[in-house]
Amino acid sequence: MDRKEFEVIMQVIQEEGIRQELGQMIDQKHAGVQKTWLKKTIWKSIFGVALVSVTAVSAYWLLSKNKEDAPTTTSGQVIVKQNLTEETRQTPKSYKKDNTESSTKDRSDVQGSLGDWQSDIATKTDKTGAGPMTINTGKSEPLEEIKPGSSTPTQVDTGSDEDIEPSSEVDSTDDLEDTQVNEDGSIPADSDTSANTTINIPNSDGQGDTVASDSTLARDAVDQGSDEPIEKKNLKWDFTTGIGYGFVSTGDIRCLTLNNEIGYRFTHRLYASVHGNFGKSYGNGDIVNASFITGGVYMHCSVLKPTWKNQLRISAGPALYTISHTYRGSSNVVNGQIVWDYIFERRRAFGYSIAIEDRYAVTDRIFVGARLYTHQFRNADIVSGANLNFGYKF
Amino acid sequence: MTDTQLIELLTSEDNGLRNKGFSYLVERDYEPVLSYVKRNSGNPEDAKDIFQEGLIALIRNIHNQSFRKTSSLKSYLYSICKNLWLQELRKMNRNTAEIETSTSEHDLERNLASEFDEKLQVVRDKFNTLGEECQKILVLFYYKKKSMKYLQELYQLGSTQAAKNKKSRCLKKLSSLVE
Numbered sequence: 001m002d003r004k005e006f007e008v009i010m011q012v013i014q015e016e017g018i019r020q021e022l023g024q025m026i027d028q029k030h031a032g033v034q035k036t037w038l039k040k041t042i043w044k045s046i047f048g049v050a051l052v053s054v055t056a057v058s059a060y061w062l063l064s065k066n067k068e069d070a071p072t073t074t075s076g077q078v079i080v081k082q083n084l085t086e087e088t089r090q091t092p093k094s095y096k097k098d099n100t101e102s103s104t105k106d107r108s109d110v111q112g113s114l115g116d117w118q119s120d121i122a123t124k125t126d127k128t129g130a131g132p133m134t135i136n137t138g139k140s141e142p143l144e145e146i147k148p149g150s151s152t153p154t155q156v157d158t159g160s161d162e163d164i165e166p167s168s169e170v171d172s173t174d175d176l177e178d179t180q181v182n183e184d185g186s187i188p189a190d191s192d193t194s195a196n197t198t199i200n201i202p203n204s205d206g207q208g209d210t211v212a213s214d215s216t217l218a219r220d221a222v223d224q225g226s227d228e229p230i231e232k233k234n235l236k237w238d239f240t241t242g243i244g245y246g247f248v249s250t251g252d253i254r255c256l257t258l259n260n261e262i263g264y265r266f267t268h269r270l271y272a273s274v275h276g277n278f279g280k281s282y283g284n285g286d287i288v289n290a291s292f293i294t295g296g297v298y299m300h301c302s303v304l305k306p307t308w309k310n311q312l313r314i315s316a317g318p319a320l321y322t323i324s325h326t327y328r329g330s331s332n333v334v335n336g337q338i339v340w341d342y343i344f345e346r347r348r349a350f351g352y353s354i355a356i357e358d359r360y361a362v363t364d365r366i367f368v369g370a371r372l373y374t375h376q377f378r379n380a381d382i383v384s385g386a387n388l389n390f391g392y393k394f
Numbered sequence: 395m396t397d398t399q400l401i402e403l404l405t406s407e408d409n410g411l412r413n414k415g416f417s418y419l420v421e422r423d424y425e426p427v428l429s430y431v432k433r434n435s436g437n438p439e440d441a442k443d444i445f446q447e448g449l450i451a452l453i454r455n456i457h458n459q460s461f462r463k464t465s466s467l468k469s470y471l472y473s474i475c476k477n478l479w480l481q482e483l484r485k486m487n488r489n490t491a492e493i494e495t496s497t498s499e500h501d502l503e504r505n506l507a508s509e510f511d512e513k514l515q516v517v518r519d520k521f522n523t524l525g526e527e528c529q530k531i532l533v534l535f536y537y538k539k540k541s542m543k544y545l546q547e548l549y550q551l552g553s554t555q556a557a558k559n560k561k562s563r564c565l566k567k568l569s570s571l572v573e
Contacts, residue, residue, distance in 0.1 A: 009568060010536060011454075012517045016529065017537025018453070019446045021413055025420045026442045033425065234429055 044237075044394070051239070055260060055276055235365065235393035238263045242371065246279055246385025248323065253290045255279035259371075259387050263300070271300040271313070277383070281325075288342065290325030294375055294383055296353050311359045319353040319375050321383065322346065351377030359391070367391045397467040404453055409538060419449060423468055427475045436479065444482065448475035520571040528564035535561050 242259040256279065263273035274297055281290040296319030304312050329341035355373035362368060369391065374384040395418060403415030424445055431441040451474050455461040461470060521529065527549075534540040534548075545557040 005569065005572065008513055008517050009521075009565070009572070011514065012521050013532050013536045015450045015518070016521060017533045018416070018450055020533060022416055022420065022446045022449060023442065025417055026424060026445060029420050029424050030438055030442075033428070234426065 040394075047239075051260065051262075236265050238265075238367075238391050238393040240273075240369070240389045240391035242369075242387035242389035244371075244385050244387030246277075246383055248279060248281070248290065248292055248383050249325070249381050251382060251384070253281050253325065255281040255290065255292065255385075257385055257387065259389070261298075261389075263298075268306055269302040271298075273298045273300065273315075279383070288326040288328065290323060290327075292321065292323035292325075292383065294319050294321045294353070296320060296375075298353065298355065300357075309361050311361075313357055313359070315353075315355040315357065315373075317353055319351050319377075320348070321351060321375060321377050321381065322348040323381070347379065347381075349377035349379040349381055351375055351381075357389070359389075365393045367393070400467055401456055401461075405456055416449070419471065420445075423471055426472055430472075430476060431479055434479065435483065440479070440482070444475050444479050447478050451478070517568075517572050521568060523571060524564065524568055528567060531561050531564050532568070 240259070240261040240263065242261075244257045244259065246255050246257045247253065248255050258278045259275060260277075261273050261275040263271050265271050275295065277292075277294040279290075279292045296317050298315040298317040300313045300315040302311055302313045306313075324344070324346040326342055326344045329343040331341070332339040353373060353375040355371050357369050357371040359367050359369040367390075369389040371387045371389055372385075373387070374382060376382055400415055400418065403411050403418070406412050406415070424441075427445050427448070428438060428441040431444055432438070436444075448471055452461065452467070452471050461467075524532075531545060531549075534545060535542075542554040542557045542561075545551070545561065546554050549557065549560065551557050551560065
């Protein structure tokens with residue numbers, strides 16, 4: 001055996017030795033990988049269950065809280081005692097439309113008082129669904145005595161400590177067309193009070209006059225032609241949560257929003273995700289409160305070449321939407337009092353969603369992002385806004 | 395651990411240090427290879443073989459100084475493994491149309507082909523035809539640097555000389571097979 005041949009043999013023996021050593025190590029690694037996979041699967045399951053639970057509880061809480069807050073969940077009415085100079089009766093309006101000038105003026109006059117009442121309304125509204133109630137703010141003279149009627153309205157005097165009493169003092173008779181009001185706001189003695197004090201109020205079930213509406217691989221991830229890796233780890237899934245601000249319905253409801261999303265990476269440029277967006281508004285303008293949920297699927301595409309650090313992507317997909325909100329409906333002036341109808345409404349719609357998002361990696365697993373989105377629904381509602389997102393890849 | 399430190403460990407004559415290097419590489423780089431092989435019609439056993447061969451090729455290239463330090467050891471090893479697996483698939487006549495094609499970043503295929511010296515391949519084939527016992531004795535003595543006394547105890551031989559004779563017979567057998 002010559003030296004060269006000996007060297008070759010030694011090299012083969014060396015290789016065989018390495019193979020044996022590595023074989024043992026890799027077998028141990030296999031066992032470790034299986035254990036890790038099992039652990040990951042268990043954690044993912046726990047995480048998934050927790051996420052679904054939190055989502056369900058949040059949605060339930062938002063919807064139930066909205067119901068509790070809504071003064072007219074069971075139909076309600078607010079009478080503002082105020083001396084008016086002329087007899088007026090506001091035409092019932094859609095919450096989406098601007099009120100008449102006088103209505104706006106009247107509302108602005110009583111805006112402050114209304115705020116105080118809202119909490120009272122929630123607690124004192126007759127939740128039997130019976131019908132309207134009257135509230136005396138205590139600012140003016142006591143309520144006029146009203147003749148008993150056929151329905152069961154409630155009189156509440158917030159100026160005193162009296163409890164709500166089922167009252168037969170209010171008649172739920174027809175309309176106010178015949179109301180006679182003097183210039184000083186008083187009612188003539190011969191006028192039929194029972195005909196002047198009540199207004200039909202839509203029920204909470206949406207019937208009546210409610211505005212009905214159909215309403216983040218190791219080096220296999222080395223980008224082609226580039227040495228910069230897009231993913232340092234083979235992480236296919238990511239969870240994103242975000243908070244933001246949005247405009248809902250016709251854009252007149254302003255909401256704080258919470259967005260949760262689970263995404264899956266197909267390629268470095270193509271992702272899919274399932275998202276849920278919750279929003280809550282505590283009132284602005286005619287809106288007393290509102291909450292909505294949207295859910296849907298996004299397909300995300302990186303328009304620019306993604307890098308490990310930064311990724312700009314556009315997203316689109318179908319979406320579903322449900323909103324519950326309470327808003328001021330029509331207002332009427334009765335015996336110098338402004339009477340507001342509050343309407344509770346819930347509607348659902350199907351639509352689509354588009355978004356643009358920029359993600360910035362903080363570490364291999366953690367990233368932050370900013371997203372602008374808009375959902376367009378078939379009932380012409382929209383949900384548009386911006387979110388600041390925080391994400392974790394796994 | 396930097397690539398330079400890792401290379402020092404892998405080329406060390408000390409088995410302990412070398413194993414430390416192997417262990418580090420297995421821990422760090424095996425999973426991507428496993429993932430790639432599994433994605434391309436392979437199984438964990440295939441991945442194990444490919445990783446072993448890839449690491450051996452890496453060490454050989456380090457010794458030959460054909461490893462360019464312009465790329466990281468991790469991506470270099472991964473690329474070797476990818477190419478080895480592609481070669482393996484071609485051998486098996488599998489459909490490679492759908493296989494993730496490799497980039498030509500290191501021109502490894504060419505390098506590997508040139509480095510797989512014919513003679514080395516012949517010796518390797520012959521080594522595999524040796525009996526299991528002979529293979530083990532040669533590896534223990536020449537690679538793991540075990541003493542004759544250790545071999546004597548392991549094979550329950552009468553003396554260290556008997557162990558030496560057994561090892562010599564094995565080496566001669568391999569040599570004759572190669573010739």
